[in-house]
Amino acid sequence: MAAQIKKEAVLDETALRKKAIIKQRIISIIPLIACLILAALYLIFASIKGYSISIGLQTIISDATLVALVATGATFIFTSGSFDLSLGSNMLVSALLGGLVGSATNSLVLMLLTSIGVAVLLSVLNSTLASVFNLPVFIMTIVMMSVYGAVATLILTTLGKNAQISVPMALVEPLNTTWFRVILIVGYELLCLFLFYILKLGRQQKFLGGNPFCAYLSGIKSKRLTIISFALAGIGIGLAAFSMTVQTPTLSASSGSSVGMNMLIALVFGGMTMSGGPKSKMYAALLGAFSMSFLDAFMNIFVSGSWYLQIVKGVLFIIVVFLINMGNKVKLLER
Amino acid sequence: MDPAKNNQAVKVIKRIAGILAIPVLCFGIMELVCIANGITLFNGGYSTLQLFLRGTTFVFLLSLGVSINMHTGRFDFSTGAVMLISGVIGAKVAYGLNLGPAGMMAVAAVAGLVIGGLVGLLYILLKLPPMIIGLGMALILEGVVAIITDGCQPVKFGTDTSYYSFTVNPVALLILMALGLGVMLVIFHFTKFGYDYRALQTGQKIAVNTGVNEKMNALGCYIIAGFLFGIAGALSICSTNGTTPTINFSTIGTMFSCFLPLFFSGFIGKFINKQVAILLSCISYEFIQIGFGQITFKNAAFTTEIRSVVEAVILVAFLIYLNNEVKIVEVVMFKKFREKLKAKKIETADPEG
């Protein structure tokens, strides 16, 4: 009798566990489902309306590329429990200096290298300042956001013409194609996936983000790892700066202005946890960036006022994060 | 003299010095910089004092509101959006119904309270990180502002100058400051809510396990912060005699403008009550702001960009000091060197020991 009860209890527990695993799996694929639904909605309605799907998809790719490049790099930062709000202004400074070098030398390679170099340098500067002086990274990046913004304006007013820096269209025109953008994002994404999932770097970052104290006790050098995370994010920012210059070679203070914040939304849309740690996903940024672009494209079919789109984005943003976090039974409120 | 009394006196002097160090330093440095530029800090006399008071009141209300959530580890990105929407609602209702500036402050405060409460309600119901809720709500609230202003049309007061006059009326400004300070002191120091808040602030898990209702406390925090943001938003709109709302995350930056006074208060707060420390920090901050204004008035080369970099450098320098205070004091006072010297002396005096 007792054995039977025990057996039944074990069966119940197994069923419950199975149920919980299924639930968890369903929750984990919500961002993918959301992206697919948005893509399907866009494709269906664009077809019904007789819109050009090919041009529409090209726009979506170019729209998503910038955000995805920055957000994918930022995933390294977020995974290890850090935060950076200065990515957008870092991208602008990198693009401006890259653009100046590009137009002075007429070399795309030098433009690319400058953009990446400056972005990595500024990104590492953030983390180094924070590490060396024991400053909260979040605050540090907010301060640096305004510093980089001011530096960008100074560059534009002192070295630009009419507060703009122009790279010759003829120089960037050959690369201003959807294929180039696809290659760029796929290449960077594969590199990041490799670093994150194949090498121990990703596991260390997850460990550091999940439990910094244990990570320290296990011999993980948190400062070094944080600096590496910021440097990798810098590569993504540099690529985004380059991609932006290729697409729109006249750079001004507003270039890429919304990327910094859209990157955050994309990460969350893609299922990335803001606190980092073991649940972090490298592909979340790409998924989120495309979800946002499909949503924008879908909304553009019906709504022309940007503020309605903004409200819908805000509501969806909260709903998606809520759905993703549904499985987490937390007693305490998140901070 | 009684050594105990002597000690007490030293303690009091140290405390007073700690409380006044930042305001005095800010005033002194800015006055010197202004003089170097051929102007004085309070050039313009009474009218500058009016602007000084206005700036202090605005940043004080904002800092108080931000401090409530920030000091419990919650970064609320919707701060600026709550301010904007409350101010706009206040302006539209008050101007439409002829309620005057005081009415506008009241309407905006209520609007802020309700909207802040809404943000808080979402936070406790959805149990998401406050940054996420803040970002989402910033998007939504900015969108709503655009709708209620018919696509971000300017909000103005026509020929009615009472709204601007209110913002340079010292009595009105002092009342607003006293209201903000009073609300914060009473709620956070004389109610159960305040005790719970501090328990949650220092030990979230322990506080919850001992029966503190965290959700209600968090909701209360958002409501009080919203109330303060509402008044600050209304004051901001009145001080420019109207506003043209902007969207696309443009409100996010508002929150950052009170970081410097809040970090100042981190230092002053070691010697005095937190809310009073924030007030003194805001006064110090406004010395810097008025000083910058005077310098730019006299020296056109001191542009907005240079000003933001200087402000950022001050903030970073102060943060570095706050986070490395012990090390810096050691370096400044040659503490280690003196200890070594002392050790050497002992060694020389007693080579056997």
Added chain:
Amino acid sequence: MKKILAVILAVAMVAAALFAFAACDGAGTTSKEYKVGVLREDDTSGEAIAWQGYLTAVGKELGLTFEFVTTDSSTSEVNAINTFAAKGFKAILLFSDDDVIASVTAANKNKMYLVIPTGNVNDEQREQLNKLEYYLGSVSPTDDTDYQAGYDMAKYFVNDLGKSVFTLFGGATCYAVSMHVQRLAGILAYLCEDEGTSYDGAKTRGELVGKVAGQGVDPTKFVSTKYTITGYMDGFAFDDAFSTKLQQSMIAGGTSILSVGAGDAVAGIAYGIANAVASIDASEVKSAGVDAITSAYADCFNIGYTYDCGKYASAMAPGLVLLTAALNGNKIVDETGAAPRAGMSYWVATSLDELNTMLAADNETDGYCYNGKVVEYYAGKGYTEFLELCNADFEAAKTINANYGK
């Protein structure tokens, strides 16, 4: 199984409803109508609203449907153009100017006509744009017009109002934006015509432009035996620092406030200060700006605005003429065969009555000065007539309306 069936059924029902909804929405367009996308950065100013009203109303007469999109960066400009292309739009009116070359190139790639109705392209840009088949040209006040606008404004304050102490607002001069630099140089140039007056040693237009572009005006460098500049501000952050400086300047006597842009915002703050600070005589405060001749500025005349110079609702007409002509297969080109780069005159009102007269001649209810008939008339003409339309001041505009708009 039942659950799966239910889900499939629900999805099918939703899809069907959405299809029906979309199908309904598409009805009602005629084959002769063209859809035009409008890209703008500013959707809130008085002129932006007036232009939207004009384009919507006159567009109906011409069979053009306009869809307005607000952009905030060069990438959003290009993406918006591509989105319009995907929707099958025929043309673009480009008000935003974050990256003109990239935007025109994107429109050209998608075979969409593009007009810049209120923006100037420089020589370098023009050389690149003229190679693009679908680029139709630009219409905007030239540097000369902007310089003259500033010059005339200062002249009016000195000669007609007898003023000699000024506060200047340079708008985007700190970012070296050409039109604001030219207007500011115009103001200074007029003052520097006085023998004992110079700015940092400069007196002529060329020198003054070089001195202020990207740097603004330093009042201490303004030397004069006749005039005083008590304060200078620029940038568009109308915050506490701005009002502090404005107030200081007004207390110092600079109650004549000359703005090269955003005159309504500056006038609003100045009005508040004038009435709140006892040491300022509110009746002495006069402000002016190169802004827009729209109803939004009528209110400003009640709060000290004295001189309003700017574009008007019908200022969109030349752009529409270029577009309509191209859609009709009669593309207007200049004497070299290139897309025109035309100038445009400002209208000037120095009193509320004058402004109201202008508004009465150019509004949605009573009819626009350059209505559909005027646009159609000029669309059928050549470059010379087109320039006549662009360069018309208020009096000439009334004649045009009388001749071709009835």
